[in-house]
Amino acid sequence: MTGQLNLPDFKLETYFSKWEFTAEHHLTASDAESMTTAEILALGTDEDRAAFENLHLGYTPTWGTPAVRHAIADTYTSLVDENILAFAGAGEALFWTMQLFVKPGDHVIVNVPNYQTIESIPIATGVDVEGLPLWTGTGEDLEWTLDLDRFESMIRPETTLVSVNFPNNPTGFVPDHDTWKAFNDLCHSRGIRVISDEVYRGVEIDPSRTIAAAADINPSALTISVTSKAYGLPGLRVGWVASQDRAALASLERAKHYTSICNSAPGEALTVIALTHGSTILEKNRAIVANNDVAVTEFMSNYPDLFDYRSPNGGCVTFPRFLGEEGAAAFCTAAVEESGVFLLPHTVYESALGDVPTDRFRIGIGRTNVPQSLEALGRHLENR
Ligand SMILES: Cc1ncc(COP(=O)(O)O)c(C=O)c1O
Incomplete structure (x- = not known):
């Protein structure tokens, strides 16, 4: 650390x-x-409501309760409970992912404009951070884009991490399916871990624009998500990292002992009901x-x-x-x-x-x- x-x-x-x-x-x-x-509880069963009223307010597991990990895993196409680590919001997940997987001398690429955590945290650790602009042109000719050629030209031997956020805050931009797949394949083949902030995924006006979760298509990617944005439930404060890379999740779990330790029990219990009725x-x-x-x-x-x-x-x-x-x-x-x-x-x-x-x-x-x-x-x- x-x-x-x-x-x-x-x-x-x-x-x-x-x-x-x-x-x-x-x-x-x-x-x-x-x-x-009350509206979340109304989505559940009588047993869910009774369980919530009688919820024990002790600590919860650092990984997340078995039920919340299961409900989160079910939102992905290929992941199981062991691929999920709960966090206190996406904010805590970004705070740790953006510092734990870099070491002195590394080169990190992050999209611009961005949610500031993804640039300020790695900059503060002292690594070399470079911005990947998400646009071409200016003024009325500006187009939001994920320019793969430009990205590839920025890659150096010491590039270890790239952090992107799609659907993007603030632009609302989402790359097309082929570009997103090619980006993930390129990063994985070059040994670059993708931190993919997907907190806005799931409310695309045209559902065919919903791209795959990075954690489903890229073995080394870390997908970050939360109940806050697309689900509209930020007060639950339940976020997570999803990944096929269980060793990366294990080191994040050890880091979490220094911050929130575990999530709120009511937050995780309501998250289970909300995600079960997520669609x-x-x-x-x-x-x-x-x-x-x-x-x-x-x-x-x-x-x-x-x-x-x-x-x-x-x-x-x-x-x-x-x-x-x-x-x-x-x-x-x-x-x-x-x-x-x-x-x-x-x-x-x-x-x-x-x-x-x-x-x-x-x-x-x-x-x-x-x-x-x-x-x-x-x-x-x-x-x-
Ligand atoms: C792109 C992005 N990532 C992460 C977060 C943090 O989410 P949370 O408040 O659920 O921790 C936000 C909040 O605005 C965001 O816009």
Whole structure:
């Protein structure tokens, strides 16, 4: 394990801390619509409900309870319970995976823009970290992409790890099936471990865009997921790493003894019920994303001088262009400070590894409040 980590401010989470629970209209949520404990229990059987009421609030196994590992394994095509290690959210899983599998002298590649953990943690360990931009072109010609040639040209003999996130936060980009398979094959054949953050997988508007879990198609990959985003249940705080590489899971399990030790018992118990009925929850959330996408497309098309919106390939966030002359950051600041409409400026995605497009802001389309929040944004624009 590495020594003390000197971590910078987590820009996105710091901005969220300021506005998430104070802004009146949350229009940049990264999680789909949530549910109550009663609604989750109603999905279960009488035995599930009785078991939950009588749940013993002792410690749970560091690996996760047998039941939660089983329910998680069932969400993959080829994995069994022993391929699963539970964590306290995807955040804890990323915190450990991004430092445990690098050693001094290694070269690490991470996608940009990104969820900051995947670059700040390896940078803090002192290894050489390089950003793989997820786009070609600029301005109106910009296309989100996973450019395999560009990626391959970055590979060095000392490249040991690559971390990617699809469906991507914030762009909503998902590579096509062939590119994703070729990426995994290339990495595995070159001895490069893939850390694949798949927290948004499962609510693609077009279900045929759902790519395979890396852990199902790549023997050395570590898939990271959680109940937070596609399932809309972040309050459970149950995440996991799934992998065919059981030795990697065993070293992660030893690392977890230094942080959360184990998950909350109620969180894991409710996760079992939620994942057992996972397809019902994902279909509910997919429909919300699809309806909101229509509403946002229509709203933004009314302001062609201000917005250039494209539907996400997957997930429930996307990163439209803002064309107004004040710029995207000033627009987001004014929207939340003057009208209580919380959007996320491109500045929270600024990377230590290279530029990120500066004409962008993140909008979240997974929650049922989106139409009302768009009305509030419309009122804000009238007074702009
Ligand atoms: C891409 C990505 N990975 C991981 C996380 C962390 O998830 P959790 O809050 O469930 O730990 C987030 C949260 O925003 C995220 O967007």
